[in-house]
Amino acid sequence: MTEKYKIRDQDKIYFVTFSVVQWIDVFTRPDYKNILIENLNYCQKNKGLEIYGWCLMSNHMHLIVGRNGQEKIQDIIRDFKKYTSVKITNAIEENPKESRREWLLWMFRKLAEKSNKHQKYCFWQNEYHPIELSDSMIMQQKLDYIHNNPLEEQIVNNPEDYRYSSAVDYAGGKGLIDIKFIE
Template identity: 35%
Template sequence: MRSRYKASDVSCPYFVTSTIVEWIPLFTSTRYCSIVTDSLCFCRERKGLQLHAYVIMDNHVHLIVTAPNATVFMRDFKSFTGKKIIEFLEADKKNWLLGRLEFFKKEYKTESQHQVWQEGFHPQVIFSEEMYRQKLDYVHSNPVRRGIISSPEHWVYSSASNYFQGAGIIDVDQSS
């Protein structure tokens, strides 16, 4: 993953964003969203990830995380989910989407026929409670700003329901 942005402070939470290449809408069904949620659960349980907030939109993901090494976490997360997405697209015979992911693949990426995620994740260290609350609101309000729902807790693939209703489809670490 080539990026001039690096996550170096392991004690602070980071706001990160990962986008599907060319903003292609891949997360339009439970099957594909589950790849992301299952991976986040695995990383919480086995890799020391603290997941403070998340939202899965049709073509990107926002997270607030604290990790032993956020750069390594994001590299592994994007690699694993990218491979799994390709596997599911092939099984589902989604040839048009596979063609787009092949077409937009960077030439120097020789280890795969496709590229799912854009490079980088632009980590932004969250250095204050005020900034944490601002990023949390940004993450949870994303589907509302897009006009998909009227209230953040109504979006299934978001941690908003964890904060507003006490539970969501995956557990989160609510303290910053």
């Protein structure tokens, strides 16, 4: 990770993005999306992850995160990415309805062959580019950016209508993940 993108202060809030290798559209099925949701909930309950905002798109996920425990943010992210990459590739392997199974697994396997870090499959891009959100204006800008992703992609007419986002929470509803509101 370059010097520009490092988590320096564990008590700050960060904007991060996780992208699938080659920007492959994997999150087109609820089963794969739910693996991420379940693991984010696990990280909140068991690792001290605080989520202020999030949005899952077809090939990437944006989060605004902090922590409320002793575990370092980068360690939580590392464990999240490692666990979900294995769970999602296993789900693809085992899904008889996955029409792109052979191609997806071939791509992930080929990319792993080029990596010293991955053994069987390479699912996530290595970087997640944490950006420290130092004031409320920058936090709101990133939150708006996250929530407007599905709108920009013409998936929904209103950000709060997108199921895989915290926009519904900020609009007064209840989303899939418990969030801590930006004040």
